[in-house]
Amino acid sequence: MKGTAALMGVMKRVSLVFKAKANKALDKMEDPRETLDYSYQRQLELLTKVRRGVADVATSRKRVELQMNQLQQQSNKLEDQARKALSMGREDLAREALTRKSSAQGQLDELQTQYAQLQAEEEKLTVASQRLQTKVDAFRTRKETIKATYTAAEAQTRINEAFSGISEEMGDVGMAIQRAEDKTAQMQARAGAIDELMASGALDDAVGGRRDDIQSELDMMAASSDVERELARLKGELTAGAPKQLEGSAPGANGEAQGAQGSQVSSQPSQEPYAPPPPSAQYALPQQTQQQAQPSQPAGLPVSDLPGRADEAQDGEGS
Amino acid sequence: MIVRILGEGQFRVDATAAGDLNQLDTALEAAVEQGDQAAFTAALTGLLAQVRAHGSPLPPDILEPSELILPGQDTSMDEVRKMLTDDGLIPG
Numbered sequence: 064m065k066g067t068a069a070l071m072g073v074m075k076r077v078s079l080v081f082k083a084k085a086n087k088a089l090d091k092m093e094d095p096r097e098t099l100d101y102s103y104q105r106q107l108e109l110l111t112k113v114r115r116g117v118a119d120v121a122t123s124r125k126r127v128e129l130q131m132n133q134l135q136q137q138s139n140k141l142e143d144q145a146r147k148a149l150s151m152g153r154e155d156l157a158r159e160a161l162t163r164k165s166s167a168q169g170q171l172d173e174l175q176t177q178y179a180q181l182q183a184e185e186e187k188l189t190v191a192s193q194r195l196q197t198k199v200d201a202f203r204t205r206k207e208t209i210k211a212t213y214t215a216a217e218a219q220t221r222i223n224e225a226f227s228g229i230s231e232e233m234g235d236v237g238m239a240i241q242r243a244e245d246k247t248a249q250m251q252a253r254a255g256a257i258d259e260l261m262a263s264g265a266l267d268d269a270v271g272g273r274r275d276d277i278q279s280e281l282d283m284m285a286a287s288s289d290v291e292r293e294l295a296r297l298k299g300e301l302t303a304g305a306p307k308q309l310e311g312s313a314p315g316a317n318g319e320a321q322g323a324q325g326s327q328v329s330s331q332p333s334q335e336p337y338a339p340p341p342p343s344a345q346y347a348l349p350q351q352t353q354q355q356a357q358p359s360q361p362a363g364l365p366v367s368d369l370p371g372r373a374d375e376a377q378d379g380e381g382s
Numbered sequence: 383m384i385v386r387i388l389g390e391g392q393f394r395v396d397a398t399a400a401g402d403l404n405q406l407d408t409a410l411e412a413a414v415e416q417g418d419q420a421a422f423t424a425a426l427t428g429l430l431a432q433v434r435a436h437g438s439p440l441p442p443d444i445l446e447p448s449e450l451i452l453p454g455q456d457t458s459m460d461e462v463r464k465m466l467t468d469d470g471l472i473p474g
Contacts, residue, residue, distance in 0.1 A: 072407035073414065074385070074429075074450035076466050081451055187389055194391060197442035205445060228445030235388050 085230040089223060096218055099206040102226055106199045109233055113192040116240045120188060123247045124181040126254050127174055133261065134171040138164050144277050151284050160277050170257055177250055184243045191236045202229045384446055385433050389454035392444070393437030402432055403450070414462050422459045430455055 092098040141164035148156035205225045209218050383400065386392045395403070406429045413421035429452055440446070453462050 071411070072404060073410045073462060073466065074403070074407045074452050076411075077388075077453065078386075078448055078451040080465065080467075082447065085447070191389070194442045198445060201443040201445050224447070225445045227447035231386065231447050231451070235386065239389050 081231050081234050082227065084234065085227045088230065089226055096210055096222070098222060098226060099209065102229065103199075103203060103206060106195070106202060106229060106233065109236060110192065110195055110199060113188060113195060113236055113240055116243050117185060117188045117192060119247055120181055120185040120243050123250050123254075124178065124185060127178045127181060127250060130254055130257055131171060131174050131178065134167050134174065134257075137261075138167045138171065141167065141277075144281060147281055148277070151281070151288075153280075153284070156277060156280060163277075170260070174253075174257070177253065180246060181250060184246050188239055188243050191239045195232060195236050198229055198232050383449045384440060385437060385450045385452060386448035387430060387433060387452045387454055388457070391442070392440035392446075392448055393433050394440055395433055395437035399432060399436040403429060406432065407450075410462075414459055414466075417459065419459060422462075426453065426455070426457070 088102075089098055092101065141160045145157040145160035145164065148154075148160060202225060205221075209221050209225070213221065383395055383397055384392050385395045385403075406425050409421065410425035410429060412418075413425055433452065453465060457465075
């Protein structure tokens with residue numbers, strides 16, 4: 064090394080600190096060969112600690128991942144709600160939903176940054192633990208050779224070298240663990256805060272199944288428009304007269320019921336009207352129903368009910 | 383000579399690169415003393431790039447102490463300051 068300026072430089076000073084620590088540890092030992100066994104024990108402990116560190120960071124990362132998924136779901140849901148609210152002409156509600164979406168999105172962005180950091184820490188620690196493992200193995204071999212081959216006096220320099228090499232690695236890994244622990248602690252604090260935020264409803268709870276206020280308002284509007292539609296339909300039926308309506312709607316409605324005519328009238332509503340995919344029910348049935356049921360087409364009033372009600376169920380709940 | 387980048391491992395660096403490294407290292411130390419964040423980042427990034435460019439990674443089963451030790455890329459100025467003190471960041 065040349066160029067010793069007035070300032071010693073960071074590199075040199077840091078390496079001196081490392082060396083000073085190693086020397087202090089060496090000086091404590093009466094017989095230098097004791098140092099080898101003692102150091103080896105500490106190396107094994109450190110290895111265990113690093114592996115635990117990797118596992119801790121991974122756990123923390125998975126928790127963040129879970130929260131990111133939750134926030135993403137929440138964000139999607141709020142956007143859906145905003146769209147629905149707009150389609151119902153409720154710009155105020157849409158605005159509220161979008162405001163919450165933006166808040167959820169902000170949290171999500173921050174989590175993403177921290178997720179990347181945790182991932183980097185995890186990778187670094189994994190690599191560090193592999194490197195340390197290799198060095199510890201090398202140290203063990205060296206230790207046995209030194210103990211078997213050299214007297215205490217002869218061993219001194221060789222021990223110093225091996226010890227300084229490994230203790231530098233241990234210092235490095237020790238710092239990496241410390242960093243990872245700090246990051247994990249920060250992350251856990253943050254994750255806890257977001258959990259609380261979600262529980263408080265400020266971001267709303269997408270996965271807990273709790274009904275939020277935007278959703279209940281949308282549901283209420285959907286329900287009341289269902290009622291209006293039902294009313295309009297019933298009114299229409301009354302003014303148009305029952306028989307005419309039946310002729311128009313019967314072919315696809317409900318073959319079984321039509322075959323049995325009036326006797327099944329009372330049980331019909333429970334058979335098809337609320338089936339989740341009304342269109343397929345309507346279009347799948349005709350082939351079989353038309354041959355069976357056509358002779359007795361003019362069924363009771365409720366038959367005409369069916370297609371209409373099924374349609375409404377689709378409008379009101381299906382989206 | 384052997385140079386360690388903390389968190390990254392050891393490199394064997396050609397002695398001819400020492401002049402450049404020393405220059406950057408002096409700048410790094412001055413930046414830390416003065417609390418100059420921009421200079422600190424520039425010097426540290428430059429140092430690490432030099433070591434990586436002129437050095438070859440040492441096999442992990444080599445048990446040799448490093449002549450020089452460098453903080454890793456994401457080390458803050460505050461952390462470096464603590465590293466320079468005996469009872470600072472470095473465990474042992």
